[in-house]
Amino acid sequence: MRKTYAEVPGVSIGSRSPSSWNILWRELVRDRLAFVSLLFLGIVILLVYGISFVLDQEQIVSIDLFALKKPPSAEHWLGTDYGGRDVFGQLIIGTRNSLSIGIIVTVLTGLIGVLIGLISGYFGGTVDNIFMRFVDFFMILPTLMIVIAFVTAVPKYNVVSFSLIMTAFLWMGIARLIRSKALQERELDYVQASKTLGSSHLKIMISQVLPNLSSIIIVTMTLNLAANIGLESGLSFLGFGFPESTPSLGTLVSYARDPQTLESRWWIWLPASVLILVLMLCINNVGQALKRATDARQRKG
Amino acid sequence: MSFLEVKDLKVHFPSRGGILSKKIPPVRAVDGINLSIEEGQTYGLVGESGSGKTTTGRAIIGLNAITSGSVLFEGYDLAKGGRRSHLDVRRDIQMIFQDPYSSLNPKKRVLDIIAEPLRNFERLSPMEEKLRVQQLLEQVGMSPEMIYKYPHEFSGGQRQRIGIARAVALKPKLVIADEPVSALDVSVQAQVLNFMKDIQQEMKLTYLLISHDLGIIRHMCNHIGIMYKGRYVEQGTTADIFGNPQHIYTKRLITAIPNIDPLQRDKQHIYREAVREEYERAHDSYFDNEGFALPLKPITKTHLAALPERG
């Protein structure tokens, strides 16, 4: 890809060269499935955040004794749950909450993972050894159980503490990946050159090495976003995710743990299940397309 | 006091040993070398790969930790303290790297690459900075309009010019050039070398030129040091080394330079054979039991060689 640019001087003379962002974007648009997925995601995000802005959240999560377990109707598009709460409204709010926490956790784990991976890989040696033993320990933890146990152990449990707990046990994967890439980068002459030019370690890490890792960070974080939404809804499904008053997509699916609801009131849990599935599929599509775009061998065009 | 004086420099790399494996003796990459360079001259460091010539250069500029010895640059001992000590002295020493492909950050524009040292040491406004970079580009024979391009848009020779522009941006006094042209096409090599000579005159630079190519060394250097397995085998002026080589290793290196004059071919061949025979016969007396070079002995005032005791 890059080579073709050098060989076609007419394209780039006088103009700025395409940055890696542009290349990623172009590849994404060219991949039809990924582009449709991205479009769909954009629409869902706009709808969900838009509608939930208008919706009266208080009214939706409060119990209405006159409308228990109603099937879908004109008033309640997807019926009501055992507390008489409108399922469609919960679906909108739940999607918003699931997306929000997925994004928050992805960003936080990304920050921690990139920081630790970068320091560990850039310095190597003893620093790397210490950091990696630390990461190894976190890697062997049975994450799901520990997160559940922490969720129950934490006093004053709320959305913030939930995202912090999730973050605390999910940053290792990206840290390992960034570390191995940083280990490769630090051997390259441009890093050595920066040292001889008087740049500090911090400056080299942030402004020299980090830009070379940007595409892999974007790819990993996209794929992590899907995984985090899946994990959050899974935890909420088991009853250890969001607090009761804050519905998530997993909360709606968890109604299906009641055999009667599972068997005969599909409108409560099936839409949320399908939505989770489709969201994760779309985010994965985008992530895989980005991954192909960063790997020159797999690029489509 | 010399401009740069390296005294008994040693760089040892510890061999990796874990919890369960036993200690291995360190690799002696550079094992006690002395050299001094006068201002405005070019000093050539020659040797085969693994001889420690690159490590010597990297130790002087602070990329490799110095095990012992001293590096005196205008009287400051750079061996004491870490890479970040003597920062204001170190800005006077810069480096040109071997590989023009990996030595320029692929994600940075030419402007950012050349401006990196300026941003570290000089406070310039963006306009001034841009102007300086454009001047530097012109100085290395490139169009100043190239500042917004990325490294991959240039050829190897052009990249190396960008690398040189970056190295001289701070108007350094000493430039360490580590195999500056060995990654380039032969046709471009001479261009870049001659350009390096021009810029040396223009900016009154001192070069430490590291190369395995004796042809380049002869073309560029006033003084030469020949390294083998971390030690010097011979040291002297260009005339000393090429006119009167003493050590058998030096002799073999020099006879290996191809000669394009067909009339000399037979003479050259006979001489080469003679040197080869001497090398095989006398090899053991020129190196110690472990295969390292012997201590240097003075031959003339400028010429030293690691020769065995006579008799």
Next chain:
Amino acid sequence: MWRTVARRMVIMIPQIFLLSILVFLMAKAMPGDALTGLLDPSIDPASLEAQRERLGLNNPWQVQYWDWITKAFQGDFGQSFRFKMPVSDLIGQRMMNTIWLSIVTLILTYLIAIPLGITSGRYNDTWADRFITGYTYLGFAAPLFIFALLMLWIFGFHFGWFPTGGSVEPGMKPGTLEYVLSKFYHLLLPALSMALITTVTTVQLLRSEIIDTKQKDFIVTARAKGASESRVYNRHILRNSLLPIAAFFGYEITGLIGGTVFIESIYSYPGMGELFLSSISLRDFSVVTALVLLYGAASIIGALISDITLSAVDPRIRIK
């Protein structure tokens, strides 16, 4: 080889130690202690305090930790207040169910992965391959709990082909053939739901291994020597492609740990995961800590197995 194993074992010891401290502190942080549930609230505070003193609950935490860990290593995790029986007996019953579930899942995983991976890799870019790749694409994105729920809904409730809960028909005598068959019958749908999702990565791996191996020089050589197509596949490509798959066996174990919790909860299958969830809801913390410790040990062993198999298969990975 043995050096690698020994080295990995050495790394394991501090890991287990750290894990136990973490689990212990976590249990301490949880609201209430062993007595809160054990005694009825009408008892007067003074005798409660005396009880605490007797049980050592007022000692400094490191003393309590030492007490707990030494007992734990002898298999004594204390009492479950909910079931009024020793934790180790309680877990013992459930553990067998989870182990069976895991074994059947693993077998199904490979039974699905190997034929699909081989077909997809050998005939890549055909319709069969596109179909299989589509399945792996879906399976990679689908969360396990949603897929399992759909399976239960469709095959358990809608068609009624499989039981929808429990590990065995009530009233069966252990040891009889019916008992064993009923156990297997109850296992099948949960195990299949999990296997269909976990197998996806193995299928993808096997496919890309085969496609990679197909282009290697030694395969070209084998063909050039006139080896038949089936011989090329069976003798040369498969042997080289299956090795990396074997090496990921340890990772499969680690992956199962989280999966069984969801599966057991959805299918009300009485295993460790289901016990874990109900114990944590009822604040039966001695059971919870014991289970987290066991799961942690399982995941350490899983990592150990994968490291060892990896180094056995690929000498380059061996720790020097």
